[in-house]
Amino acid sequence: MxxxxxxxxxxxxxxKKTVFATLPLNCAVSQDKSxxxxxxxxxxxxxxxxxxxxxxxxxxxxxxxxxLQVDENRKSKSxxxxxxxxAKEEGIPALYRGWFPVISSLCCSNFVYFYTFNALKKLxxxxxxxxxxxxxxxIGFISGAVNVLLTTPMWVVNTRxxxxxAKFRNEELHQTHYSGILDAFSQIIANEGVGxxxxxxxxxxxxxxxxxxxxMFYEAMKRKAGRGGRKITSAExxxxxxIAKAIATSATYPLQTVQAILRxxxxxxxxxxxxxxxxxxxxxxxxxRIKRRGVLGLYKGLEAKLLQTVLTAALMFVVYEKITAAxxxxxxxxxxxxx
Numbered sequence: 470m471x472x473x474x475x476x477x478x479x480x481x482x483x484x485k486k487t488v489f490a491t492l493p494l495n496c497a498v499s500q501d502k503s504x505x506x507x508x509x510x511x512x513x514x515x516x517x518x519x520x521x522x523x524x525x526x527x528x529x530x531x532x533x534x535x536x537l538q539v540d541e542n543r544k545s546k547s548x549x550x551x552x553x554x555x556a557k558e559e560g561i562p563a564l565y566r567g568w569f570p571v572i573s574s575l576c577c578s579n580f581v582y583f584y585t586f587n588a589l590k591k592l593x594x595x596x597x598x599x600x601x602x603x604x605x606x607x608i609g610f611i612s613g614a615v616n617v618l619l620t621t622p623m624w625v626v627n628t629r630x631x632x633x634x635a636k637f638r639n640e641e642l643h644q645t646h647y648s649g650i651l652d653a654f655s656q657i658i659a660n661e662g663v664g665x666x667x668x669x670x671x672x673x674x675x676x677x678x679x680x681x682x683x684x685m686f687y688e689a690m691k692r693k694a695g696r697g698g699r700k701i702t703s704a705e706x707x708x709x710x711x712i713a714k715a716i717a718t719s720a721t722y723p724l725q726t727v728q729a730i731l732r733x734x735x736x737x738x739x740x741x742x743x744x745x746x747x748x749x750x751x752x753x754x755x756x757x758r759i760k761r762r763g764v765l766g767l768y769k770g771l772e773a774k775l776l777q778t779v780l781t782a783a784l785m786f787v788v789y790e791k792i793t794a795a796x797x798x799x800x801x802x803x804x805x806x807x808x
Contacts, residue, residue: 527780535628539730573623625665675721686716
């Protein structure tokens with residue numbers, strides 16, 4: 470009887486842990502508190518698996534989103550209509566064009582983020598005994614910044630590959646001709662310079678607040694739903710994840726539009742280099758889009774983005790929670806969770 474009660478308590482506690490912002494980073498599966506402990510690696514890999522699965526399922530939605538963001542002459546229609554147009558003009562495989570580069574970038578990006586967050590969270594808990602939402606937010610921002618600086622070149626390349634072969638409505642946009650990821654890196658460096666690989670870094674750094682805010686809302690709603698030891702269902706996890714992601718995405722979408730345009734690399738601007746130049750490019754892009762298309766022009770593709778990110782985030786949360794619980798059960802780990 471005692472064993473059954475203990476197992477139930479452990480499973481309940483595991484369910485209360487959330488991806489990213491509340492990873493079970495303070496799990497002490499052994500006396501070894503090392504950041505490099507194998508339990509942390511398990512959590513990282515599970516997080517990556519959840520992200521890849523969710524992104525693959527809803528990938529066509531991301532294709533519709535980036536077409537609307539970059540090609541300002543494409544009329545903003547409903548997401549199903551945009552997907553039907555792409556499939557009719559370019560074939561159904563076009564909806565998944567760039568899947569491998571995106572998934573490769575996603576794996577690297579999530580691994581860097583999860584592991585950095587994991588390490589920082591463990592250090593905070595080791596020194597102070599517990600973590601709070603405010604500290605989760607700060608750790609999330611630092612982890613995101615590290616992730617941006619290390620992985621932006623991969624996202625620049627996959628943006629180019631994702632849009633290669635697209636039938637643009639804007640005649641000012643020209644086609645690129647890359648044979649693959651390595652060729653894209655090579656051509657960009659040779660023709661545009663190494664610095665081009667970090668196009669869009671400034672808006673990306675600002676957008677670090679997106680997941681940080683998302684996970685803070687997710688954590689707060691999940692704590693409230695789980696008060697009194699109440700078990701949170703998968704449906705509730707899905708809903709909480711969706712709401713948190715929708716709030717963060719809507720608030721930062723104009724910057725995501727600018728980020729996509731800068732990564733594509735066909736927006737030319739004169740001005741200073743470095744951070745000031747990047748800031749000038751961001752401001753110029755925002756003002757130019759507003760002047761041409763109005764404020765709503767900054768939100769082209771938001772419907773597809775919300776569908777894609779909300780559904781992806783929610784599914785990722787569910788996959789993460791389920792696989793984590795199953796993995797710890799199979800491996801007979803006994804995490805000592807602290808709140």
